[in-house]
Amino acid sequence: MSELRVENLSKSYGKMKALDKVNLTVKPSEFLVVMGPSGCGKTTLLLTVLGVLKPDEGRMYIDGKDIDSLRISERNIGYAPQDFGLFPHLSTHDNVAFGLRAKARGKSEVEACVAEMLSLVGLEGLEQRKPSELSGGQKQRVALARALAINPYLLLLDEPLSNIDEITKAEVKVNLKETVKRTGVTTVCVMHDAEDALELGDRIAVMHAGRVIQCATPTDLLKNPEGELVRELLHHLVKIQ
Amino acid sequence: MQTETKIGEPAKKSLDKFNLALRMMAGAFILFMLVSLFYLYVAVGSSWGLVAKALFDSRILGALWISVSSAFIVGAIAIVVAIPTAYVLTYNNFRGKTLMETLLIEFPQTFPPATVGLVYLLMLGPGSPIDIAYTYPAVIIAKLYVSAPFALSFTLRRFREIHRTGLDVIAESLGGRTRHVLFWVLIPLSAIDLLGGFSLTWARAMGELAATLIFAGAIQWKTEIFPVVVLTTSQSDPPLALAASLIAAVLSIVALMIFKWIVGRRR
Numbered sequence: 274m275s276e277l278r279v280e281n282l283s284k285s286y287g288k289m290k291a292l293d294k295v296n297l298t299v300k301p302s303e304f305l306v307v308m309g310p311s312g313c314g315k316t317t318l319l320l321t322v323l324g325v326l327k328p329d330e331g332r333m334y335i336d337g338k339d340i341d342s343l344r345i346s347e348r349n350i351g352y353a354p355q356d357f358g359l360f361p362h363l364s365t366h367d368n369v370a371f372g373l374r375a376k377a378r379g380k381s382e383v384e385a386c387v388a389e390m391l392s393l394v395g396l397e398g399l400e401q402r403k404p405s406e407l408s409g410g411q412k413q414r415v416a417l418a419r420a421l422a423i424n425p426y427l428l429l430l431d432e433p434l435s436n437i438d439e440i441t442k443a444e445v446k447v448n449l450k451e452t453v454k455r456t457g458v459t460t461v462c463v464m465h466d467a468e469d470a471l472e473l474g475d476r477i478a479v480m481h482a483g484r485v486i487q488c489a490t491p492t493d494l495l496k497n498p499e500g501e502l503v504r505e506l507l508h509h510l511v512k513i514q
Numbered sequence: 515m516q517t518e519t520k521i522g523e524p525a526k527k528s529l530d531k532f533n534l535a536l537r538m539m540a541g542a543f544i545l546f547m548l549v550s551l552f553y554l555y556v557a558v559g560s561s562w563g564l565v566a567k568a569l570f571d572s573r574i575l576g577a578l579w580i581s582v583s584s585a586f587i588v589g590a591i592a593i594v595v596a597i598p599t600a601y602v603l604t605y606n607n608f609r610g611k612t613l614m615e616t617l618l619i620e621f622p623q624t625f626p627p628a629t630v631g632l633v634y635l636l637m638l639g640p641g642s643p644i645d646i647a648y649t650y651p652a653v654i655i656a657k658l659y660v661s662a663p664f665a666l667s668f669t670l671r672r673f674r675e676i677h678r679t680g681l682d683v684i685a686e687s688l689g690g691r692t693r694h695v696l697f698w699v700l701i702p703l704s705a706i707d708l709l710g711g712f713s714l715t716w717a718r719a720m721g722e723l724a725a726t727l728i729f730a731g732a733i734q735w736k737t738e739i740f741p742v743v744v745l746t747t748s749q750s751d752p753p754l755a756l757a758a759s760l761i762a763a764v765l766s767i768v769a770l771m772i773f774k775w776i777v778g779r780r781r
């Protein structure tokens with residue numbers, strides 16, 4: 274169970290400041306939701322922590338260790354992008370096994386772990402299906418199983434609900450949180466929908482224009498929204514309650 | 515029984531004038547492209563007896579062996595070198611990268627092959643420390659320079675496409691190193707394109723004439739290829755030239771159709 278600490282993280286695309294001195298701490302086993310409107314820098318934050326993007330400034334620590342100099346493959350961070358990013362030429366089984374095989378685990382260990390992961394996400398029996406033969410919800414679970422199979426320090430999920438149809442969304446939402454909680458992995462989950470965020474997050478970091486403007490539990494967020502922006506984002510939800 | 519309207523079959527439209535003009539222009543070009551092949555067929559037909567005999571001429575069989583084997587070797591080498599080169603060009607940014615790509619892909623296709631042959635003859639011919647002029651390896655080298663760019667451009671385009679999907683990053687996040695990204699993601703997802711690159715490289719190598727002739731000469735059963743037979747016998751022995759042309763044309767069409775069929779099945 275690891276802790277992620279992000280200090281003063283900044284990243285620009287040309288003149289566009291996608292991340293502006295972001296500070297965040299995600300506690301061990303916490304499910305942190307990063308919420309904010311489209312274009313506020315959520316994906317950029319995930320890709321910077323993952324190591325795809327080099328930050329302009331700032332530091333990132335996992336359990337107090339600076340991960341800045343580590344390659345993507347050395348960080349041991351599970352990542353599921355918005356489109357799930359399944360390898361289209363590989364079966365469900367081989368997608369989940371990918372990381373274990375890359376880490377040169379023994380055959381029996383790979384098989385045992387893949388079976389465990391597929392039962393964790395409830396995909397037994399679909400081992401031989403290709404991604405093109407899976408529904409959106411099933412793809413999402415394969416992506417989750419694949420990321421969890423490497424026993425990561427940290428799990429990064431980018432809008433896991435955005436490619437799921439409305440009918441199955443409620444079910445997927447519950448399954449997602451349950452699955453992650455069962456493994457106890459520290460998670461940063463990006464969402465743009467305030468309702469989903471409040472339902473799933475242990476805490477919620479509200480982002481706007483590259484900054485985290487408030488980070489609090491759902492209850493605190495509803496009780497004491499800091500500033501006009503947060504209030505506005507939660508406005509219609511507050512009225513419902 | 516009810517007649518159903520099938521989706522996907524457009525209703526018959528009366529042709530408008532512009533549509534007609536497009537068809538006529540297309541027709542003219544198609545005719546232009548096919549007429550030479552048709553004429554070859556006619557020419558062979560009118561002297562079929564002589565051509566049939568020439569088909570089994572030792573010179574023809576030698577050219578068949580040299581052309582086909584060298585084109586296959588060139589195709590294979592081209593794929594083997596295109597993969598690392600495309601990888602480097604996809605994942606590394608450096609000054610002059612666009613120029614380098616132009617020199618590797620477009621330029622060799624426009625550089626006169628005769629010049630290519632001449633450069634190799636001066637560089638690797640009589641009087642240079644390494645003299646391989648007029649040998650089989652010279653055939654391979656001359657053809658490789660002219661035709662490998664096809665394999666590279668196919669591979670590079672596909673690697674960039676895959677890179678944009680982010681699947682390579684996913685592989686890395688799962689602990690994959692360079693070899694896993696290459697052998698488990700990039701190459702399997704490029705299989706069709708590698709095959710396409712191979713087949714075009716092969717076909718271009720089959721048709722290459724000037725570079726090979728200048729650098730490798732025309733030694734029967736050693737360096738003489740079909741286009742050279744056609745070139746040197748078109749005046750002195752027309753049936754032999756026609757026989758060589760016929761075989762080359764049939765071989766290319768059959769091979770390209772087979773490649774297309776394989777590619778179509780894998781899709």
Ligand SMILES: Nc1ncnc2c1ncn2[C@@H]1O[C@H](COP(=O)(O)OP(=O)(O)O)[C@@H](O)[C@H]1O
Binds near residue numbers: 309
């Ligand atoms: N590769 C890029 N080049 C230039 N601008 C980018 C790039 N990626 C993202 N951006 C810009 O950075 C901002 C943040 O993007 P992103 O992190 O994808 O937002 P979000 O995931 O919250 O929707 C947006 O304004 C977006 O247009």
Ligand SMILES: [Mg+2]
Binds near residue numbers: 315316317
């Ligand atoms: Mg995004």
